[in-house]
Amino acid sequence: MPRPDGDPPALPLPVFVVVDARVLKTTAADLILDSPARHRPNTRRLRRALVHDQADGLTINFNRDYPGGVTINDAVELNNRLGSLTITGVKEISAHVKAVGAAPAGGGSLVLRGELLIEPLAQGDGAIPPDPVSLQRLLVEMSSQVERLSRRVDELEGRLRPST
Secondary structure: OOOOOOOOHHHHHHHHHOOOOOOOOOOOOOOEEOHHHHOOOOOOOEEEEEEOOOOOOEEOOOHHHHOOOOOOOOOOOOOOOOOOOOOOOOOOOOOOOOOOOOOOOOOOOOOOOOOOOOOOOOOOOOOOOOOOHEEEEEEHHHHHEEEEEEEEHHHHHHHHOOOO
16 A cells, blocks of 8 residues: 555665666666665655656766765766767866877867866875965966066067167
8 A cells, every 4th residue: 555645655664675687777767866864864766867858868877966065986988979068067177287189180178167266285294285376367467477578578579679
């Protein structure tokens, strides 16, 4: 007999279910992973981990059902054949940068919107690293400095030219 909330009656669950196969196929649109004991208080009930969405894409944490978000540990690669990758609302992205190959034939670009801060690495001597520095502010200051130096070089070259 179903419970009043519409869920089937609670049955004793095994500790593990093991599926040993080369492929596991489901024709369901949603894969729900849910541990009610891990829910935060007063959060929505539905927990859709993976959804085959209406655009024929795969969505992780559909409709932000998991209030704690998604953690991906040790991600090696993000491949994007669709031409753009949008990351919004991210507080921090950190990585060890490594150049790989040349830019694609059509060029390539990385567009960052908003403030980009550079945080110096700790030196290992126990000293507190300096505060993060705004890359935008540095570029504006350096551009201004190059402009002043260019004017000064022009002025000095003008003094060296013989008068006619």
